[in-house]
Amino acid sequence: MTSQPQPTKPGRTAWVRAKAYPNGSTNSVREDVLTALGVLKVATADQLHRLLRSHLSSNKSIRAALLDLQLNGLTASDGNTAARHKTWRLDGPAGLDAAAHVLELARSDMGGTARGAGRTGAPHAMAVNETILAFVRGGTTDGATGGIGMVTSWSTETEFTLPGGKRKVRPDAVLQAPEIGMPVLMVEVDRSTMAPARVAAKLPAYRELFLRQVRDYSPTTPDRTTAWWRQAYPGHTRDGFPPIALVVTGTGPQALTNRLQAIYDLSREYFLPRRRKDQYGEDSWCDYDDAIPVIATTLELLQQYGPMGEVWWRFGRADHHLSLLDALEDWDTKAEYDERARIRSEEIAAENRRKIEAKEKKEKERIARGCRNCHQPVEEWRRRYLGDNGEDPLCFDCQEEELAGRRPKAEAEAEKAAEETAEQPAEEPKKEHTWLQRVFKTDFSPDRDPW
Template identity: 45%
Template sequence: MTDRAGSVTKPRAKAGQKEARRPRATVRDQADVLGVLGVLKVATATQIMRLVRPHLSDNKAIRNALLVLQADKLVVAAGSTAGPAGKFGAPDRRGEPSQKLWGLTPAGLESAAEKLGRDPELMGGRARGAGAGGAPHAMAVNHTIVAFTCGGTLPGSPAGIGSIDCWRTEVPHPLTSSGKRNVRSDAVFQDKAAGVPLLMVEVDRATESVHVLADKVGAYADFYARRVRDPALPPSSGRGRIGHVDTVPFWETLYRCAGAPAHRRTGAPA
């Protein structure tokens, strides 16, 4: 509502009712939530908690941060893991209960890029509409990233490696110079400190045929076999040939920090 001067005023609570309080959340919690959603694009509060607050058993702090960010128009409720009623039906009463899905707004994506220290072109899209159907594939990818990062839950299970900052999701890798053909990785992990300079992850939910999977493996082979002229060399009128001393594997130009041997980066013979 507005007053006589036209200023926006806060609506008053009705008699006998208490005013709704704005949820409280620390700046750190809000920043960490934005960072996780900047990578996963769509996630539940519990998944976010496991990645940035694994010592907690209740996701209330994360939910409060999400509500504050929602009020600031940085995140948006994006459906639930049960999917729309009538399409996926009620969640299995014996399984995990349905959980709300959260995603980023355009402003939230910009804030997440700033938090992660990434260029906007590396952030990808917002996975808009992914939560409308329960986002089963995104949830499977998220669970995979959580497992890598947090490790096993049973006694004696290996510890996790890396952090959410080491991941990117839905990363396209062009197979040709035109970019019309590409192989899209479900996730890419890089953590040289953990001894993993580059790992491309595919999550299979048994929803694709063997032929489709075989084609994707072949596409990865084509991607790793592709060579281009070393962009670190000065401009030249000549064009490097496959296997020529002036060419390097194309994937190394995309992942310069992957820790590839120096002789391969410069194109010198092994």
């Protein structure tokens, strides 16, 4: 017979807590905490609360789950942030295995435990976490846009090997959001602690990474090779490489604007498209096959207005207030040029049709008028024989009359020309030379004195 819980106060029931979880955390909260730490690697209870249970007034349930997981050897705390918030991470292989089980990932895909990162406060990891929070939760101001995806849409500490196998590219975070037409977004968080030249130097490494080819045995691939990112993150519909988002923070608004401009100036050759002209040199378009789409904003604007707000600057464009989808759209593309060419060809075809119709109308009017002298109908064969000289044709009788009137004048002009020819003296026939004279340029005529 099971014993019923005894009420400690009227209207309340005292529940016995499990011995393994004396802080009273629930399975769902513990699983969510393991999921978040498996993605973020290191985070504070406040960040986990805003990411997982923002509808609750406090982070008590998150802290209870962290303590219970710590008692079971799955989480650990190394130190505090600058704001005196305790940092938490997964603890050892057991913590990684538990997070991998919840995330349904292989143990090899989990990365490390970020051991020791909390001893210095993990300032960079905290900035990356705040960036992910802004993407997932959306803006905080009234009327701000919502977020994108979930915490499982992200990954951190992801390493990509460059050709040669010795060098690697490691973005701060990677977002996969195919639901908005963005299969992958590489995110770089800059806390203004390094020179702009070092930030700009990451773009050539990304470009080298995006150019890496892998084998593809799909029947739709003619040369059996494709870019690795198209194979790893399928669904790309835009030309060019995957986009990179640059989020800056750590100083004032004007300093951040100047910093972005400096990075822009140092990396122009990697994000600007190439201008292509048509065969006539009359029109052109931008070729994005070798251009990296770089979008930039500040962490403060991202937190206020959300990722879908008008906070993005697409490098290469003058507008600094674009939404995410507008910033990712290319401008002056080949498709736009093809549309302009189609419209031009349709206009030319319409103009040609108009000219043909006008000519046919004029011809019909000429046929209706008939002979230009007597206005009698003119036979079709006579119209074709006389051709189109811009005048109405003549009937047979009118043409005979016109020719009879022109004949005396033509005869008089012929007689005058014959008289002028007769009056001119006859030209002396040109003396012919033998081949010997032509070769030696010498006159061997008998009347010439050779001496």
